[in-house]
Amino acid sequence: MRIELEKRAEHSQLMTVVSPLIAIGLTLVCGSILFVSMGYNPIDALYAYFIEPLTTSWSIEELLVKAGPLVLIAVGLSVCFLSNSWNIGAEGQFTMGALAGSIIPVLFYDFTSPLALPLMVLMGILGGMAWASIPAFLKVRFGTNEILTSLMLVYIAQYILDFLVRGPWRDPEGFNFPESRIFDAAHVLPKIGEGRLHIGMIFAILAVLVVWWMLSRTLKGFEIKVMGETPRAGRFAGFSSNGVVWFGFLVSGGLAGLAGMAEVSGSIEQLTPVISPGYGFTAIIVAFLGRLNPIGILFAGLLLGLSYIGGESAQVSLGLTDKVTRVFQGMLLFFVLACDTLILYRFKIASSVKNMKEAGNV
Amino acid sequence: MENEQRSGPVTGGEDLIEAKGITKRFGDILANDNVDLVIKQGEIHALLGENGAGKSTLVKILYGALEPGAGEILWKGKRVSISNPAAARKLGVGMVFQHFSLFEALSVVENIALALPKGEKIEALSRRITEVSQKYGLPLDPAALVADLPVGIRQRIEIVRCLLQNPSLIIMDEPTSVLTPQEADQLFITLQRLASEGCAILYISHRLEEVKKICHNATIMRHGRVVGGCDPAEETPASLARMMVGGDVHDISAGAIEAQPGDVMLKLRNLSIPSDGAFGIELKDVNLDLRGGEIVAVAGIAANGQSELFDAISGETQVKDAYAVEICGVPVGKRKINDRRLLGSAFVPEERLGHGAVPGFVLSDNILLTRYKTEPSLIKHGMLNQKLATEMEKRITVSYDVRMSHDNPEARSLSGGNLQKFVVGRELDRVPKVLVINQPTWGVDAGAAALIRQAIIDLARGGSAVLVISQDLDEIYELSDRIAVISRGELSVAEPASEMTREKIGLLMAGMGEGKSASPAAKAGETHAH
Numbered sequence: 001m002r003i004e005l006e007k008r009a010e011h012s013q014l015m016t017v018v019s020p021l022i023a024i025g026l027t028l029v030c031g032s033i034l035f036v037s038m039g040y041n042p043i044d045a046l047y048a049y050f051i052e053p054l055t056t057s058w059s060i061e062e063l064l065v066k067a068g069p070l071v072l073i074a075v076g077l078s079v080c081f082l083s084n085s086w087n088i089g090a091e092g093q094f095t096m097g098a099l100a101g102s103i104i105p106v107l108f109y110d111f112t113s114p115l116a117l118p119l120m121v122l123m124g125i126l127g128g129m130a131w132a133s134i135p136a137f138l139k140v141r142f143g144t145n146e147i148l149t150s151l152m153l154v155y156i157a158q159y160i161l162d163f164l165v166r167g168p169w170r171d172p173e174g175f176n177f178p179e180s181r182i183f184d185a186a187h188v189l190p191k192i193g194e195g196r197l198h199i200g201m202i203f204a205i206l207a208v209l210v211v212w213w214m215l216s217r218t219l220k221g222f223e224i225k226v227m228g229e230t231p232r233a234g235r236f237a238g239f240s241s242n243g244v245v246w247f248g249f250l251v252s253g254g255l256a257g258l259a260g261m262a263e264v265s266g267s268i269e270q271l272t273p274v275i276s277p278g279y280g281f282t283a284i285i286v287a288f289l290g291r292l293n294p295i296g297i298l299f300a301g302l303l304l305g306l307s308y309i310g311g312e313s314a315q316v317s318l319g320l321t322d323k324v325t326r327v328f329q330g331m332l333l334f335f336v337l338a339c340d341t342l343i344l345y346r347f348k349i350a351s352s353v354k355n356m357k358e359a360g361n362v
Numbered sequence: 363m364e365n366e367q368r369s370g371p372v373t374g375g376e377d378l379i380e381a382k383g384i385t386k387r388f389g390d391i392l393a394n395d396n397v398d399l400v401i402k403q404g405e406i407h408a409l410l411g412e413n414g415a416g417k418s419t420l421v422k423i424l425y426g427a428l429e430p431g432a433g434e435i436l437w438k439g440k441r442v443s444i445s446n447p448a449a450a451r452k453l454g455v456g457m458v459f460q461h462f463s464l465f466e467a468l469s470v471v472e473n474i475a476l477a478l479p480k481g482e483k484i485e486a487l488s489r490r491i492t493e494v495s496q497k498y499g500l501p502l503d504p505a506a507l508v509a510d511l512p513v514g515i516r517q518r519i520e521i522v523r524c525l526l527q528n529p530s531l532i533i534m535d536e537p538t539s540v541l542t543p544q545e546a547d548q549l550f551i552t553l554q555r556l557a558s559e560g561c562a563i564l565y566i567s568h569r570l571e572e573v574k575k576i577c578h579n580a581t582i583m584r585h586g587r588v589v590g591g592c593d594p595a596e597e598t599p600a601s602l603a604r605m606m607v608g609g610d611v612h613d614i615s616a617g618a619i620e621a622q623p624g625d626v627m628l629k630l631r632n633l634s635i636p637s638d639g640a641f642g643i644e645l646k647d648v649n650l651d652l653r654g655g656e657i658v659a660v661a662g663i664a665a666n667g668q669s670e671l672f673d674a675i676s677g678e679t680q681v682k683d684a685y686a687v688e689i690c691g692v693p694v695g696k697r698k699i700n701d702r703r704l705l706g707s708a709f710v711p712e713e714r715l716g717h718g719a720v721p722g723f724v725l726s727d728n729i730l731l732t733r734y735k736t737e738p739s740l741i742k743h744g745m746l747n748q749k750l751a752t753e754m755e756k757r758i759t760v761s762y763d764v765r766m767s768h769d770n771p772e773a774r775s776l777s778g779g780n781l782q783k784f785v786v787g788r789e790l791d792r793v794p795k796v797l798v799i800n801q802p803t804w805g806v807d808a809g810a811a812a813l814i815r816q817a818i819i820d821l822a823r824g825g826s827a828v829l830v831i832s833q834d835l836d837e838i839y840e841l842s843d844r845i846a847v848i849s850r851g852e853l854s855v856a857e858p859a860s861e862m863t864r865e866k867i868g869l870l871m872a873g874m875g876e877g878k879s880a881s882p883a884a885k886a887g888e889t890h891a892h
Contacts, residue, residue: 006388009767009775011722218744222730230720235678236711237731238700 023335049310067305069259073283076255080248089150091280092157097257100127105187112186128257136249180271189266198266212294384433411583426450456524471504543868570599624654627827659842667851708794721774762787779810
């Protein structure tokens with residue numbers, strides 16, 4: 001007896017929905033094995049990770065704060081990934097968006113007109129787009145592999161941030177801490193309710209709706225999907241492959257930049273050497289877990305947001321290292337990609353020739 | 363004489379291989395359903411059937427590339443299990459594939475050495491190659507680089523590679539599909555020689571004439587089952603076709619009258635394109651006038667510039683000289699594909715899946731692929747009118763008899779013939795003024811092929827100009843008013859089909875016309891002539 005993979009005639013609608021759920025299940029199983037091998041009770045650990053954060057309103061709010069940037073970035077990445085461009089550098093575009101969005105609050109802190117915030121939003125988007133346009137240009141002009149260039153630009157962006165907050169942008173009254181000045185109230189995104197939740201989450205929901213509409217209803221979305229799946233057929237349809245590369249990178253860079261600006265202006269309210277717990281990378285998992293569908297990404301963003309909060313809560317209640325969060329996220333991405341196979345293939349158990357012969361005689 | 367050769371060895375031949383009750387299922391499809399096949403020593407046995415009839419599955423099982431779901435194989439009367447191609451080779455089964463598996467960067471002897479057991483010195487092997495190849499009239503230079511060799515010679519390498527293992531059975535999958543008629547004749551002599559020495563040959567082909575000419579026995583498959591056997595010599599191509607298709611193949615009527623050529627709708631003037639990359643073909647000074655109401659066919663062996671020519675006319679490749687391509691009197695050399703479509707032209711590429719259609723998209727989305735510019739109401743303010751696309755999909759699938767398992771399926775789920783009917787129907791639905799179609803019925807079953815060919819003829823009789831690029835000479839004769847031959851990127855003068863004999867086409871295919879390709883002057887004289 002052996003197990004064979006058999007190609008389906010068409011994409012399975014059922015598996016499109018079920019395969020991410022299988023992946024989550026497998027991640028939980030393997031996570032439990034991991035906890036046991038570390039000497040923890042898996043039930044306690046999983047409870048601390050995934051249930052405890054949902055028991056207080058504070059942490060639910062915190063979950064939304066974390067999910068906001070993840071969803072925003074992942075929605076942009078879905079456009080890029082669907083068009084078969086591999087922007088791995090959203091973390092860098094996030095950082096550059098945060099830097100560009102901080103120009104007003106750090107350098108022109110006296111400029112407190114109501115126009116300041118919309119301008120900061122715009123600059124954040126442009127900052128992310130500018131950073132994303134570098135790998136796009138290199139790919140279109142020289143055929144460079146965008147996975148490498150976009151990834152390497154992440155580290156450059158992080159060093160620029162580091163340089164600025166330790167050097168020219170350091171708060172003169174900040175006792176030499178590597179931090180920028182704290183943003184003026186006019187430069188802080190409005191809050192929703194009493195706590196830390198800010199309108200960055202609204203940006204994310206808007207992005208989900210607009211990108212969903214674009215992908216499913218417009219010619220542009222059609223073009224992106226055609227070029228992503230079959231570039232040769234796309235050229236036959238008269239679409240430009242370079243145009244699609246630019247579009248994907250600019251949209252994903254712009255949204256990552258917006259997320260960076262919103263994180264700095266809405267949550268941190270100043271620039272610090274580290275402004276992201278790896279949102280740009282985690283968003284890649286979110287995009288795939290959401291099946292590159294903006295609506296799916298909304299849910300996936302909440303789940304991955306939960307893994308951040310859960311990591312913090314498990315650290316407090318069980319003393320687990322926060323590295324476990326990264327392991328969890330990595331396993332999840334692995335299983336999501338593996339389970340994707342089930343959408344176009346199915347398992348078949350091929351029994352031995354003897355059995356088949358009997359079946360054939362029937 | 364042929365008959366003598368045919369009957370001679372077979373009468374004394376014993377059963378070499380016998381397949382009993384072979385069954386193989388792929389998902390919902392029963393590719394082989396209780397198939398029986400007997401091949402005797404020294405016979406050339408034809409395996410006939412439409413695409414999807416289950417021939418390839420059966421052959422792969424005999425060659426050990428697939429495991430049968432049920433059934434058994436007897437080799438010289440003993441039950442054997444052929445679990446992989448190495449086991450098949452050990453028994454004495456060799457296979458010559460339709461698509462060669464040769465490394466272009468290596469020499470002939472190196473390629474052959476790769477397939478043989480290790481240990482033989484290259485010099486010794488070279489000597490053996492020369493010996494065997496001369497014995498069977500397949501001259502080969504062991505030191506030649508494969509990249510430099512034409513397709514016919516490459517096939518020889520495959521055959522010689524097979525012969526060096528002293529096979530008792532050689533399986534040949536569509537061996538003549540890439541050969542000129544002259545090369546094919548050469549191959550037949552070799553096959554008959556092999557058969558006379560007792561080697562059996564399982565010969566898979568669509569070309570009924572050939573089967574009639576060289577095969578001693580035929581097994582006919584339809585929908586995964588064996589539906590009969592016959593002596594091809596006693597059949598006509600038409601009766602063989604009937605057995606394959608299971609009913610009379612719909613005859614194609616070319617229309618009552620000879621084509622009445624109208625205005626020039628597509629004009630190529632000194633169209634030249636350098637080759638892209640090492641394996642591209644350079645187009646050299648291609649000239650052609652295609653008139654309304656006529657069908658011109660471009661014959662040629664695969665990879666002689668057909669796809670380059672197609673891309674240059676469709677606009678997927680653009681040229682610097684705007685006047686090199688004119689569609690309906692408008693110079694379009696620099697224009698993009700949709701501008702050319704808007705002038706009234708339509709294109710059907712060779713590759714259905716991945717060029718003409720997106721595999722994972724449903725049919726209505728595949729309608730959008732080529733129609734969104736020419737059908738203004740499909741796109742409003744950048745938004746897709748999916749309702750209209752679905753209506754068009756219904757209309758086209760009904761009028762072109764596209765058979766589907768459910769409404770609006772993904773393109774990849776259709777069989778080759780049905781997808782081709784869809785891809786052709788999508789373009790013909792517009793009633794284009796100029797249609798350029800590359801390999802209209804390649805790998806398509808006879809029923810679908812007849813429907814497509816009839817649709818092409820009807821379009822031309824309605825006044826449109828049609829350019830058919832094809833490797834299938836039967837198809838070319840069936841369809842075309844004039845025939846040109848493309849060879850290494852050069853196109854011969856298109857001459858009336860009645861004047862183009864198979865021999866003449868064969869010579870042109872083999873490159874005899876190169877360097878003397880149609881010049882505008884010769885062309886003008888030729889078109890005035892009729």
